[in-house]
Amino acid sequence: KAGVTQTPxxxxxxxxxxxxxxxxxxxxxxxxxxxxxxxxxGLQFLFEYFSETQRNKGNFPGRFSxxxxxxxxxxxxxxxxxxxxxxxxxxxxxxxxxxxSYNEQFFGPGTRLTVL
Amino acid sequence: DQQVKQNSPSLSVQEGRISxxxxxxxNSMFDYFxxxxxxxxxxxxxxxxxxxxxxxxxxxxxxxxxxxxxKHLSLHIVPSQPGDSAVYFCAAVRSSNTGKxxxxxxxxxQVKP
Numbered sequence: 001k002a003g004v005t006q007t008p009x010x011x012x013x014x015x016x017x018x019x020x021x022x023x024x025x026x027x028x029x030x031x032x033x034x035x036x037x038x039x040x041x042g043l044q045f046l047f048e049y050f051s052e053t054q055r056n057k058g059n060f061p062g063r064f065s066x067x068x069x070x071x072x073x074x075x076x077x078x079x080x081x082x083x084x085x086x087x088x089x090x091x092x093x094x095x096x097x098x099x100x101s102y103n104e105q106f107f108g109p110g111t112r113l114t115v116l
Numbered sequence: 117d118q119q120v121k122q123n124s125p126s127l128s129v130q131e132g133r134i135s136x137x138x139x140x141x142x143n144s145m146f147d148y149f150x151x152x153x154x155x156x157x158x159x160x161x162x163x164x165x166x167x168x169x170x171x172x173x174x175x176x177x178x179x180x181x182x183x184x185x186x187k188h189l190s191l192h193i194v195p196s197q198p199g200d201s202a203v204y205f206c207a208a209v210r211s212s213n214t215g216k217x218x219x220x221x222x223x224x225x226q227v228k229p
Binding site: 033035044045055094096106108109 | 147148152157158159160161162165167205207209211213214215216217218219220221222
């Protein structure tokens with residue numbers, strides 16, 4: 001079974017530009033969560049999508065947005081890029097199982113975004 | 117507000133010895149706690165989890181202990197192997213919010229041959 005894939009793996013942008021990152025979950029998984037990893041802040045939750053609806057949102061400005069398609073693939077968009085947006089962006093997918101207390105999240109390799 | 121904290125940025129142990137990684141949390145509403153392992157240029161990989169109703173969970177060389185009264189958990193790796201060298205993240209989640217993991221800052225473990 002293929003794992004979570006993210007494209008592109010590396011990206012360089014300049015301040016003020018916008019960027020779109022893509023995530024393809026494991027086949028059959030319906031939930032996709034996005035995280036930002038930076039040296040100073042660690043791994044921080046951005047948002048979660050389930051059945052094309054945003055189910056959870058972290059404490060990030062409105063410049064960060066996302067969406068999920070009917071095939072569960074997800075994209076996140078960052079507009080008006082700032083230097084501080086340089087980070088590793090990770091997505092994770094899970095089933096989830098109805099009634100389960102916890103559904104394991106499987107992570108992709110991430111997209112390394114550098115803002116110059 | 118850092119709800120999950122890993123106060124040791126790094127840990128170095130000798131091969132064959134025990135590695136103990138620690139994690140503290142502040143939110144008593146968390147239902148599950150997890151440990152992830154991360155190598156450079158890869159996404160985190162799930163290692164082991166524990167429900168808040170248990171105080172210990174074991175899987176091979178990995179054991180997680182939970183002390184709810186102290187809001188503290190730890191990961192024990194016995195025996196440690198050089199391949200265990202990686203960054204270890206502690207994470208917590210509420211069952212009402214299973215898609216939202218709250219991570220600690222990570223601890224870099226180095227196992228010396």
